[in-house]
Amino acid sequence: MIKEYIENWSGEVNTLVIGATPEEGGSRRFSVKIGGERTLPFLFKEALLPFKPVIAYEIWDIEPIDWATALSKYYGDVWGNTLEWADKLIREYKAELLCLKLAGAHPEIGKDLDEIVKLLEGLLKKVDIPLIIIGCGDVQRDNFILPLCSQILKNERCLIGEVNQDNYKTLTAAVLADGHSIIAQSPIDINIAKQLNILISDMGLPLERIVINPTVGALGYGLEYTYSIMERLRLAALNNDRVVASPFICFVGQESWRVKEATTPEKEFSRWGSEWRRGYLWELITAGALLQAGANILVMRHPKAIEKIKEYIDKLYEFKIN
Amino acid sequence: MALSGLEIYKLLPKTNCRECGFSTCLAFAMQLAKKAVALDKCPFLTEESKKILEELNLPAIKLITIGKNDQRVQIGNENVLFRHEERFYNPPGIGIIINDDLAQTEVLNIIRKIKDLEFERIGQRLKIELLAIRNRSSEENFLKTIDLVVHNTSFALVLMCEEPRRVKKVLELYKDLRPLIYRITPDNFLQFSQLLKGDNVPVVVWSEDLEGISYLTQQLNRNQINELVLEVSNKSPAFALWQLTQIRRLSLKKKERSLGYPVLVLIENQDKDLSLLFTVSYIAKYAGIILLDTFSPEDIFGILTLRQNIYTDPQKPLQIEPKLYSIGSVNTYSPVLVTTNFSLTYYTVLGEVEASRVPSYILSVNTEGMSVLTAWAAEKFTPESIIEAIEKSELKKFVNHNRIIIPGYVAMMSGDLQEKSGWQVIVGPREAAGIPRFLRDL
Incomplete structure (x- = not known):
């Protein structure tokens, strides 16, 4: 007799909600739930996996710099206007979650604070799906701008980031006050991820309101490091280490479209095949592999890749029995 | 799990005769535990101890070799469930299916395209290893297609035919190439286990559930058919992941010998991009062979790159000579x-x-x-x-x-x-x- 080998995991991943509906004090049409896993990815026969991984469309507050033609084909006509861009993603591509990167806030671009405030206010009115807000990556500027964003979006239960080990206090305080959750970024390092979660929760923000960004390497560019760090963190969570039981957010689009394999024209490397399919697949495979390591939110760019990865997740969830 | 030095010591003669070259039986046992010395260095081992030690020394997942010489593919012999625990050792063989109902020119055309599927990344050459020829028409066509492939490529072969007599006939010609035979099922296993006895070729075994697979492998072992690869069906990808995980867990953690073989997944007849994503999940989770019905360069490039990533030794980043x-x-x-x-x-x-x-x-x-x-x-x-x-x-x-x-x-x-x-x-x-x-x- 073959008896199935069932692991009795003692812990579970925290459940986190993005977006608040009018009944909850916000203005979103629905909210998105992630986390809650009690076993490893897609092992439905072992234990509960209550919520599907979700995909967030990445959009910018300015016309994106250096985005591939493979992407401009789909929304290049609107990406000069963030609100129209968001609107198109929701109407045409059925986006259920948006990740707005405030790239224009970077000192090198120096977008006005007023403009950013106006944009966010406009977005709140125009768009009624849950939001993720990401800073420009410049610590000083982000510390100034993100708390302001947090305030404007008060009670909308957004996910805002990012903070790291050296810079977490300002944003943590803001997010705590305004009812949002936070993205804690660590450089492919399990100890720093854990340490940062402790630091943030020591300031009073519950662990249940933290999402870990483990830092993603694209396919062929360190994917395996991210993969194993995520597996280790997830195993720790399932073994009841509450401090690291956070869902993961993975910036798949930004990383996979950066690499040479995603965009180099076929005429330069004929063996690699068409760059249109290659770029799309590079993002798709990176996303697919990270799902196997436990990704909860994938931030992506190519509409067809997003559509396909959703179909794949649905296909896996057909098997869900509990 | 492997035995500790002390556990091995209990099975040794404990005479400290030094015949093995070590000063004590305990020292010898410690080396055995590290697999640093061969068991037969001890001339006084009882038959019983020898059997136990040999049995325990076997890898939990059998190493299976397909093909000959430079072109051979080795799969199995894995030790862990997660790559960070040690590493994954033998990357899954990737194979492309060619049907035997295609015209000769078409087969040659496919072969030409498949030969171009070679990529270089970080100093390593990435390529597929296997060609699977599937019998969908007559015996004659099957033989012709195999002949065509053998004469025009040097890939290791998978021969897909569930008709035992036909397989036997093919083996008379190509046994030396050590092809993988696909496949034994509950319907044909009696015939196959008679016909393949003594051939010592690797063969795929499929059944709906693990119980069925385990039953078949035990029956086949009785007929000295030991070079096995298990098949998990891709019909429901989540169920396939479950079976792959169970087979890996049971063979490593429960020493379940009847499931201690590498696993094959066949991916076909689906949306091309979903197929690719299924392939991604099986590379991450324990597949030993993946057979595909696509040979588009973008897909294969991506798949081979992922395989290279997942099978990199996490303790030892790939490095080059500093100069x-x-x-x-x-x-x-x-x-x-x-x-x-x-x-x-x-x-x-x-x-x-x-x-x-x-x-x-x-x-x-x-x-x-x-x-x-x-x-x-x-x-x-x-x-x-x-x-x-x-x-x-x-x-x-x-x-x-x-x-x-x-x-x-x-x-x-x-x-x-x-x-x-x-x-x-x-x-x-x-x-x-x-x-x-x-x-x-x-």
């Missing part, structure tokens, strides 16, 4: 770019330097295989380690200028490095992609 490399026809005026000896970093920089068409030197510093920022944080990529590389490579003998270019990400060390080394330090771009323009504008 001075000359790219193109360099002279004494050529620029010198400093980087780490992490393969991924080096080959990324190399690719861009080549693309720039500016003959250059790349000075690869020994950072123990760490990337630029990681090495900087770990103090392996420092003014001191760079100076050491400059001196060791005798850089002064190769160039008659005194400029070195460092990665933009470590701009913070430029002053310190300049002062300590006496070389003029130029800060290069942060990303390798910026190198061609940077070199041309230099």
Whole structure:
């Protein structure tokens, strides 16, 4: 007799909600739930996996710099206007979650604070799906701008980031006050991820309101490091280490479209095949592999890749029995 | 699980006779536990102990070899469920299916395209290993197609035919190539177990559930058919992941011998992109062979790159020899770019330097295989380690200028490095992609 080998995991991943509906004090049409896993990815026969991984469309507050033609084909006509861009993603591509990167806030671009405030206010009115807000990556500027964003979006239960080990206090305080959750970024390092979660929760923000960004390497560019760090963190969570039981957010689009394999024209490397399919697949495979390591939110760019990865997740969830 | 030295010691004669070359039986046992010495060095082992030790020494997942010589594929012999626990050893063989109802010219055309599926990444050659010929028409066509493939390629073969007599006939011709036979099912296993007895060729075994697979492998073992590969069906991908996980867990953690074989998944007749995503999940989770019905270069390139990633040894990042490399026809005026000896970093920089068409030197510093920022944080990529590389490579003998270019990400060390080394330090771009323009504008 073959008896199935069932692991009795003692812990579970925290459940986190993005977006608040009018009944909850916000203005979103629905909210998105992630986390809650009690076993490893897609092992439905072992234990509960209550919520599907979700995909967030990445959009910018300015016309994106250096985005591939493979992407401009789909929304290049609107990406000069963030609100129209968001609107198109929701109407045409059925986006259920948006990740707005405030790239224009970077000192090198120096977008006005007023403009950013106006944009966010406009977005709140125009768009009624849950939001993720990401800073420009410049610590000083982000510390100034993100708390302001947090305030404007008060009670909308957004996910805002990012903070790291050296810079977490300002944003943590803001997010705590305004009812949002936070993205804690660590450089492919399990100890720093854990340490940062402790630091943030020591300031009073519950662990249940933290999402870990483990830092993603694209396919062929360190994917395996991210993969194993995520597996280790997830195993720790399932073994009841509450401090690291956070869902993961993975910036798949930004990383996979950066690499040479995603965009180099076929005429330069004929063996690699068409760059249109290659770029799309590079993002798709990176996303697919990270799902196997436990990704909860994938931030992506190519509409067809997003559509396909959703179909794949649905296909896996057909098997869900509990 | 492997036995400890002490557990092995209990099974030894404990006479300390030194015949094995070790001064005590315990010392010998310790070496046995490390698999550093062969069991037969002990001439006084009882038959019973020998049997136990041999049995326990077997890998939990049998190593299966398909094909001959240079082209052979080895799968199985895995020790862990998660790569960080140790590493994954034998990458899944990737195979492409060719149907025997195709015209000869079409088969040749496919073969030609498949031969082009070779890619180079970070100094490694990536390629598929297997061709699977599927019998969908007559015996004659099957034989013809196999003949065509054998004469035009050297890939290891999978022969797909569930009709035992036909398989036997094919084996009479091609047994020496050690093809993988696909497949034994509950319907044909009686015939197959008679016919394949003594052939010692690897063969795929399929049944709906693990119970059925386990029953078949035990029956086949009784007929000395031991070179097995199990098949898990891709009908429901989540169920396939469950079965793959169960087979890996049961063979490693419960020493379930009847499931201790590598696993094959056949992916076909589906949406092409979903098929690719299923392939991704099976590479991550325990497949030993994946057969595909696509040969488009983009798909295979992506799949092979993922396989390379997942099967990299996590304890030992891929690294290159730290030294001075000359790219193109360099002279004494050529620029010198400093980087780490992490393969991924080096080959990324190399690719861009080549693309720039500016003959250059790349000075690869020994950072123990760490990337630029990681090495900087770990103090392996420092003014001191760079100076050491400059001196060791005798850089002064190769160039008659005194400029070195460092990665933009470590701009913070430029002053310190300049002062300590006496070389003029130029800060290069942060990303390798910026190198061609940077070199041309230099």
